[in-house]
Amino acid sequence: MGCSGCRVRFNCGKVLSKVSVFFTMVLIFTYFFYCLTGLCDSAPRTLYSQQAPDYDILDDPRRVSPRLLPDAPSHRNRTASEDAAQVEAPGQQLPLHMPGSARESAESNGIPVSNSFGTKRFPQAIIIGVKKGGTRALLEFLRIHPDVRAVGAEPHFFDRFYDKGLEWYRNLMPRTLDGQITMEKTPSYFVTKEAPSRVCTMNCQAKLIVVVRDPVTRAVSDYTQTLSKNPGLPSFQNLALKNSSTGLIDTTWSAVRIGLYAKHLENWLQHFPLSHFLFVSGERLVSDPAGEMGRVQDFLGLKRVVSDKHFYFNQTKGFPCLKKPEGSSRPRCLGKSKGRPHPQIPSEVLQRLRDFYRPFNHRFYQMSGQDFGWD
Numbered sequence: 001m002g003c004s005g006c007r008v009r010f011n012c013g014k015v016l017s018k019v020s021v022f023f024t025m026v027l028i029f030t031y032f033f034y035c036l037t038g039l040c041d042s043a044p045r046t047l048y049s050q051q052a053p054d055y056d057i058l059d060d061p062r063r064v065s066p067r068l069l070p071d072a073p074s075h076r077n078r079t080a081s082e083d084a085a086q087v088e089a090p091g092q093q094l095p096l097h098m099p100g101s102a103r104e105s106a107e108s109n110g111i112p113v114s115n116s117f118g119t120k121r122f123p124q125a126i127i128i129g130v131k132k133g134g135t136r137a138l139l140e141f142l143r144i145h146p147d148v149r150a151v152g153a154e155p156h157f158f159d160r161f162y163d164k165g166l167e168w169y170r171n172l173m174p175r176t177l178d179g180q181i182t183m184e185k186t187p188s189y190f191v192t193k194e195a196p197s198r199v200c201t202m203n204c205q206a207k208l209i210v211v212v213r214d215p216v217t218r219a220v221s222d223y224t225q226t227l228s229k230n231p232g233l234p235s236f237q238n239l240a241l242k243n244s245s246t247g248l249i250d251t252t253w254s255a256v257r258i259g260l261y262a263k264h265l266e267n268w269l270q271h272f273p274l275s276h277f278l279f280v281s282g283e284r285l286v287s288d289p290a291g292e293m294g295r296v297q298d299f300l301g302l303k304r305v306v307s308d309k310h311f312y313f314n315q316t317k318g319f320p321c322l323k324k325p326e327g328s329s330r331p332r333c334l335g336k337s338k339g340r341p342h343p344q345i346p347s348e349v350l351q352r353l354r355d356f357y358r359p360f361n362h363r364f365y366q367m368s369g370q371d372f373g374w375d
């Protein structure tokens with residue numbers, strides 16, 4: 001009797017251990033299957049795709065380290081807050097070759113669709129400048145195009161991280177299929193002495209886009225950005241003028257120097273012919289985004305997909321916004337660091353700057369073959 005009780009308990013134990021082995025196997029197989037279908041990779045990314053892309057983070061090098069760039073080679077030891085800061089390009093969540101309706105339906109069902117197709121290529125086109133010209137707006141507008149894939153954050157490879165090597169750079173790029181263009185934007189390339197030769201080492205056929213804006217408003221915009229991070233900053237006039245009595249402009253101040261477009265372009269023209277450049281008017285990108293996007297798409301050899309129907313003017317923001325950015329069904333404007341109110345600068349200081357820039361602007365109009373009408 002006692003012995004048969006033992007046997008029953010012994011058999012029960014055997015059955016239980018078999019069941020637990022069975023369930024463990026099922027779990028392992030399910031995990032393998034899940035990974036084989038590529039869903040493993042994308043599981044954490046769905047979190048990012050559900051967030052609104054924070055354009056402010058993407059343009060702030062202090063908040064986006066190269067480790068946090070999309071598809072950066074090293075993802076080890078990330079903290080949760082770093083993960084949250086890695087906002088991926090909306091278009092990087094879904095393979096772009098997927099028919100629109102299929103992508104939309106996958107997305108609306110909350111099914112993460114991993115982009116494991118295509119190849120990481122060096123960019124064929126780069127937005128190289130200028131800082132505060134409207135480079136983020138241009139990149140986000142371009143991203144609506146199904147044949148454009150771009151890194152969300154600024155890689156700063158040709159100015160800050162060149163020693164990491166070309167493979168590191170290529171690894172940051174999103175995967176593209178044949179016929180799709182890989183792009184990135186880092187506005188500081190335009191004013192970096194070494195950037196042209198370095199870009200040429202990567203690809204001398206690269207197309208280069210420069211968004212230019214009246215250098216006076218650009219300088220004020222630049223100053224406004226620095227002031228927002230450092231409220232104790234001296235006044236604009238203190239920084240722009242060597243001394244107030246002579247009214248001489250301080251060209252060592254980066255906010256002034258960046259606006260000497262002719263000088264920076266000269267450096268680039270040592271390595272690339274003029275035909276490789278497209279100069280986008282920062283002012284027209286605001287007043288007529290569709291018109292300016294038409295020129296950009298032609299230059300990149302793309303079908304004119306991005307058009308009037310993609311934009312609306314947001315009265316509160318005072319800027320054009322996207323009706324449906326890539327990967328989202330809701331209208332979206334750029335972040336609050338884009339289109340900030342500028343501080344009041346004394347008109348004589350602005351006039352002094354205007355006079356200073358005039359000859360440089362005219363030289364730039366000649367070199368680029370375009371009159372931007374800043375004077």
Ligand SMILES: Nc1ncnc2c1ncn2[C@@H]1O[C@H](COP(=O)(O)OS(=O)(=O)O)[C@@H](OP(=O)(O)O)[C@H]1O
Pocket residue numbers: 059130131132133134135136137187220221222224282285286319320321333334337338339340
């Ligand atoms: N559609 C739209 N929405 C918001 N802002 C727009 C837009 N188009 C152009 N701009 C102008 O872009 C300016 C910022 O330029 P960048 O994106 O090149 O800045 S950055 O260098 O990346 O920091 C930013 O400068 P500020 O107005 O001084 O903030 C804007 O004037």
